[in-house]
Amino acid sequence: MIPFNKPYMTGKELFYIAEAHFNGMLAGDGAFTKRCHEWLEAYTGTNKALLTHSCTAALEMAAMLLDIQPGDEIIMPSYTFASTANAFILRGGVPIFVDIREDTLNLDETLIEEAIGPQTRAIFPVHYAGVGCEMDEIIRLAKKHDLLIVEDAAQGVNAYYRGRALGSMGQLGTYSFHETKNYICGEGGALCVNDSALLGRAHILRDKGTNRQDFLRGRVSKYEWVDIGSSYIPSELVSAFLLGQLEEMDRISSKRRAIYQYYFAQLENLEESGLIRRPFIPEHCTTNFHLFYVLFESEAVRDSVRGSLTQAGIHAISHFEPLHESPMGRDVGSNNQPLPVTESLARRLLRLPLFFNTSEEQQAGVVDGINRALKGFWNRSTVSIPNSMDRSNTQ
Numbered sequence: 448m449i450p451f452n453k454p455y456m457t458g459k460e461l462f463y464i465a466e467a468h469f470n471g472m473l474a475g476d477g478a479f480t481k482r483c484h485e486w487l488e489a490y491t492g493t494n495k496a497l498l499t500h501s502c503t504a505a506l507e508m509a510a511m512l513l514d515i516q517p518g519d520e521i522i523m524p525s526y527t528f529a530s531t532a533n534a535f536i537l538r539g540g541v542p543i544f545v546d547i548r549e550d551t552l553n554l555d556e557t558l559i560e561e562a563i564g565p566q567t568r569a570i571f572p573v574h575y576a577g578v579g580c581e582m583d584e585i586i587r588l589a590k591k592h593d594l595l596i597v598e599d600a601a602q603g604v605n606a607y608y609r610g611r612a613l614g615s616m617g618q619l620g621t622y623s624f625h626e627t628k629n630y631i632c633g634e635g636g637a638l639c640v641n642d643s644a645l646l647g648r649a650h651i652l653r654d655k656g657t658n659r660q661d662f663l664r665g666r667v668s669k670y671e672w673v674d675i676g677s678s679y680i681p682s683e684l685v686s687a688f689l690l691g692q693l694e695e696m697d698r699i700s701s702k703r704r705a706i707y708q709y710y711f712a713q714l715e716n717l718e719e720s721g722l723i724r725r726p727f728i729p730e731h732c733t734t735n736f737h738l739f740y741v742l743f744e745s746e747a748v749r750d751s752v753r754g755s756l757t758q759a760g761i762h763a764i765s766h767f768e769p770l771h772e773s774p775m776g777r778d779v780g781s782n783n784q785p786l787p788v789t790e791s792l793a794r795r796l797l798r799l800p801l802f803f804n805t806s807e808e809q810q811a812g813v814v815d816g817i818n819r820a821l822k823g824f825w826n827r828s829t830v831s832i833p834n835s836m837d838r839s840n841t842q
């Protein structure tokens with residue numbers, strides 16, 4: 448069996464958990480949480496990183512911080528995870544789904560302006576596969592229309608757009624440390640508060656709507672309920688685990704890069720034959736090699752390949768089911784227009800196993816499995832490659 452994912456533990460996590468045990472301080476925002484915050488701030492350049500229980504929790508905090516009111520519209524891709532939309536729907540917001548780019552599968556910045564209306568409050572770029580959205584243009588549009596930006600960088604920890612960390616460019620950015628991501632703590636996330644004007648309230652929302660942070664810093668004499676909020680601070684045990692991962696980020700990254708590059712090189716001939724399309728990373732983006740996908744000519748070919756791989760014991764999966772076509776999305780999306788690129792790509796995409804300990808034998812097995820599965824399709828299918836894809840930069 449070649450699993451799709453297998454969480455990698457560096458070995459440091461248990462030592463740090465033991466240290467937290469020894470310290471005897473288990474609730475959140477202790478020494479380990481602070482070390483993770485400092486680490487993320489130094490690495491990403493964000494003004495302030497705040498650990499949360501999950502990226503979902505960070506997104507919920509973002510919706511509160513933006514003060515989303517019923518009827519406010521948020522522009523986002525439909526090709527994303529449910530949490531991107533749920534966070535705003537919980538506050539009465541309305542997702543406006545916009546199509547994605549064919550090359551990177553990221554929000555198509557050229558379609559954003561026509562989706563902006565009087566109720567629009569924010570743009571929500573999702574950096575798919577740890578490859579940056581076209582942030583220069585998104586920031587320009589946000590400024591022009593007085594909108595806020597929240598980057599869903601769940602998959603984008605340790606990835607860059609024109610040298611800037613994903614998650615550090617909007618007013619807010621969110622990260623995930625779920626066990627399927629590159630750097631993990633089981634369930635975990637972070638909110639990057641890039642706009643310092645939002646920081647005071649971020650502390651309050653994260654700490655159950657209380658002014659405890661101000662109290663601990665001696666700024667107020669009483670610890671009181673002052674706003675809405677929830678319990679978003681992870682315990683020291685979780686933060687200790689995460690620090691054991693963050694400190695090994697470069698090592699984890701280079702191993703993932705090697706696996707990604709192996710797939711990329713080994714599948715080149717299939718792309719040249721028009722049977723598949725491999726992922727695309729624009730030259731100005733540095734990815735974290737979060738995932739490797741293959742696009743086939745049709746859903747039928749994709750499903751047939753997936754079936755063959757499953758029979759060979761290889762677990763490859765489709766990815767996001769477009770939100771606008773899902774039961775909840777059909778109810779809550781206000782602009783239920785067809786999104787042709789999203790619909791086509793989501794049905795044709797297959798994610799390959801990619802985890803730290805994917806052995807060389809397993810990698811070769813995956814490539815061999817795809818080649819075998821496609822045997823019957825030679826000369827029968829052609830996958831189109833968008834003009835914007837320049838293969839000279841493969842990272």
Ligand SMILES: Cc1ncc(COP(=O)(O)O)c(C=O)c1O
Nearest residue numbers: 501502503528530601623625636
């Ligand atoms: C784009 C995106 N946003 C949000 C999330 C939610 O992350 P978490 O599981 O940390 O809540 C995910 C999870 O895969 C995701 O891919």
